Amino acid sequence: IDSGRNSDGGFEADGFHPVSLDLSHGIYDYVGPNFFTTLGTTIIAGRDFSERDNAAAPKVIVVNQTFAKRVFPNHAAVDRNVYLSDESGKTAYRIIGVVRDVRTNLRRESLMWYLPALQHDDHPFTTRFLLRIKNQQTSLFADLRAAVTAEDSRIHLDKIQTADDLLNQTLGTDRLLARLGWAFGVLAILLASAGIYGLLSYDITRRTGEIGIRTALGALRTDIFKLVLSEVLLVTSLGVISGGITALMLARFARGLVFGIKVNDPRVEFAAATILVAVALVAAIVPARRAARLDPMHALRAE
Numbered sequence: 001i002d003s004g005r006n007s008d009g010g011f012e013a014d015g016f017h018p019v020s021l022d023l024s025h026g027i028y029d030y031v032g033p034n035f036f037t038t039l040g041t042t043i044i045a046g047r048d049f050s051e052r053d054n055a056a057a058p059k060v061i062v063v064n065q066t067f068a069k070r071v072f073p074n075h076a077a078v079d080r081n082v083y084l085s086d087e088s089g090k091t092a093y094r095i096i097g098v099v100r101d102v103r104t105n106l107r108r109e110s111l112m113w114y115l116p117a118l119q120h121d122d123h124p125f126t127t128r129f130l131l132r133i134k135n136q137q138t139s140l141f142a143d144l145r146a147a148v149t150a151e152d153s154r155i156h157l158d159k160i161q162t163a164d165d166l167l168n169q170t171l172g173t174d175r176l177l178a179r180l181g182w183a184f185g186v187l188a189i190l191l192a193s194a195g196i197y198g199l200l201s202y203d204i205t206r207r208t209g210e211i212g213i214r215t216a217l218g219a220l221r222t223d224i225f226k227l228v229l230s231e232v233l234l235v236t237s238l239g240v241i242s243g244g245i246t247a248l249m250l251a252r253f254a255r256g257l258v259f260g261i262k263v264n265d266p267r268v269e270f271a272a273a274t275i276l277v278a279v280a281l282v283a284a285i286v287p288a289r290r291a292a293r294l295d296p297m298h299a300l301r302a303e
Helices: 035-039 065-071 140-151 163-170 172-206 208-216 221-254 266-292 296-302
Strands: 007-010 025-031 043-046 060-064 081-086 089-099 112-116
Touching (some): 043 065, 172 266, 221 266
Antiparallel strands (some): 043 089
16 A cells, blocks of 8 residues: 655755755655565565554654665664654654665656555545556456455545556656657758758759869769768768767766666667768768769860
């Protein structure tokens, strides 16, 4: 069981002196016994909540791995105290466990702690029950509703969602960013191709006399074709090198924008460079062939 909603909150801890206000805030949730076991996350140190962690028991708390590393970098987090504000002032909670991070935001790591729902009767959030089943079947949804109704007909079951549904909701923004990035990338390649084609067409028109003289002096069509492509390849290579250096310098600003994409990945950079070179060569083929087929007499007359 959990509240189904994560909330922002401030905290204090033994020996913790944050350098900024942001470092003393995190995300918390109310969860029930065996929540982490059901969720499938790993308890790194200490233990999970149990039925014994009720209103009559001492106040306890479980923190995630990021919380433990940042708040207690030189000490073990278990058995240390975290202080949370409530109506009575500040209440001390003893850390009984550290769990591996459950990412609520795929673009950054968050400090997170969990409170036992059995110790807090008054929390305003919708309660959500988590179930681990062997086979994911939609037909089980009706059985689950029937089981809840049989337990207590007054309970209103709002909706049933699978883990995949929750993951898709979390990845919505990242997928939108990925689609926009793909669309802008394709647009950039098209614009680059059009620009290269127009520039080469203009350059060949400007160098019509030169090409005519080269042809008249014995240059073959393949020589003219290679000349144009070699110049394009040289300019493109310089552009790829300068662009690659700029990308390496600016990559840190794009870190975390889209989940699962690593900055400074040599495979991605090599693929991007290959695509740009290929686009430049394809865009240069038509002007290069036109230059190779140019009639030398017509070129000399134009000059």
